[in-house]
Amino acid sequence: MIRTGTILDMDMTSLGAALREGWDWWTGELAAMVPARWQTKERKLSGPRAAFDAEGALWLDGAALDPVAEGARRQLMPVVLPPAAAIATRSMLPRLAPRDLSRMVALELDRLLPFPPGTAIAGARALAEQAEPGHARVPTLVAGMPQARAAALVEAARTRGIEPLALLWQSPDDEALTIDLLPALVASGAITPRRDSRPFWWGLVAALFLANVGLMIWRDIAATSAFAAEVEAQATTGSAARALAGRLAREAALRRQLVAERDANDPLGLLALTTVALPEGAWVQRYVWTGESLRITGYKAPGSDIQTALRRTGRFASLQTSVSDPTAEGGGGQPFDVSATLAGAAKPKEGGQ
Numbered sequence: 001m002i003r004t005g006t007i008l009d010m011d012m013t014s015l016g017a018a019l020r021e022g023w024d025w026w027t028g029e030l031a032a033m034v035p036a037r038w039q040t041k042e043r044k045l046s047g048p049r050a051a052f053d054a055e056g057a058l059w060l061d062g063a064a065l066d067p068v069a070e071g072a073r074r075q076l077m078p079v080v081l082p083p084a085a086a087i088a089t090r091s092m093l094p095r096l097a098p099r100d101l102s103r104m105v106a107l108e109l110d111r112l113l114p115f116p117p118g119t120a121i122a123g124a125r126a127l128a129e130q131a132e133p134g135h136a137r138v139p140t141l142v143a144g145m146p147q148a149r150a151a152a153l154v155e156a157a158r159t160r161g162i163e164p165l166a167l168l169w170q171s172p173d174d175e176a177l178t179i180d181l182l183p184a185l186v187a188s189g190a191i192t193p194r195r196d197s198r199p200f201w202w203g204l205v206a207a208l209f210l211a212n213v214g215l216m217i218w219r220d221i222a223a224t225s226a227f228a229a230e231v232e233a234q235a236t237t238g239s240a241a242r243a244l245a246g247r248l249a250r251e252a253a254l255r256r257q258l259v260a261e262r263d264a265n266d267p268l269g270l271l272a273l274t275t276v277a278l279p280e281g282a283w284v285q286r287y288v289w290t291g292e293s294l295r296i297t298g299y300k301a302p303g304s305d306i307q308t309a310l311r312r313t314g315r316f317a318s319l320q321t322s323v324s325d326p327t328a329e330g331g332g333g334q335p336f337d338v339s340a341t342l343a344g345a346a347k348p349k350e351g352g353q
Helices: 004-009 012-032 098-107 147-159 182-188 198-233 235-264 267-277 306-311
Strands: 050-052 058-060 075-080 087-094 120-126 137-146 162-170 178-180 283-289 293-300 316-321 334-342
Touching: 050 147, 075 147, 087 098, 098 120, 098 182, 120 147, 120 178, 120 182, 137 147, 147 162, 147 182, 162 182, 198 235, 267 283, 267 293, 267 306, 306 316, 306 334
Parallel strands: 050 075, 075 162
Antiparallel strands: 050 058, 087 137, 120 137, 162 178, 283 293, 293 334, 316 334
């Protein structure tokens, strides 16, 4: 752990390493709290692997790798240890999470393997498939090697352009059964690991994607809120506009009604119609129009029919001949007195409307 009093005395490199160590410890503690059945299984390394032979040469895809120039870009991949670089043993150990099992093996390494204390690293793998049901201990494969030897192999791989992603010991009986010793070597402080930056960049991409989604959601919410505020601000104006539109519509309907009534009861138009409809030779002495009824008196040519002539126009109904107002003959024609009502005439409304 980091002592608070020494933080101000650290340079940036040491401070960064201390922060990474603290972060790894904290995430490891959180991971250890997850139930064992929910924890992810051991990572399966796929892709090409570089391997050391018994003479210490590093091989990749059937070709021996030569040293590369300093500062050249390195390939990140697993590296297989030489066959005799590590020794292994089987022991019955408690059922523990992988991280806790590694810690216990590191503490009891001098008891499990013949190495002096503080000089070796080791890794372990529980063989759960070989455990007996109900037992608290399971067969565990433990592999270890000298710390200096492991650090030298990592450095040898780096000089040949390979950055070890894992330092794998393979069981002679089953090459698929491997133990990664790189975490123990890194924990010992013998090497400075080169961290795989791919998770960081993928995490950054995911974070930016989520930030973009969040920004779009925020902008949508802001636009909706602004629109709602604008609608609310315009509510009074909209109500006034709707009221004005309703008043204009009522006034327009009233104007249309007045125009229709005027056209139906236009005295000049009715006079012109009557003049055209009267038979030839008839002339009017008296013309009385009350808005609902029309009375015409005058003289006509002998044999002409005033009622029939007016009825043909379609504007007059209830045509009657009146004798209450006798008219003296004169002017060379027969007198006539005809009363009629207008067909479809609208009665005037009371109240002046």
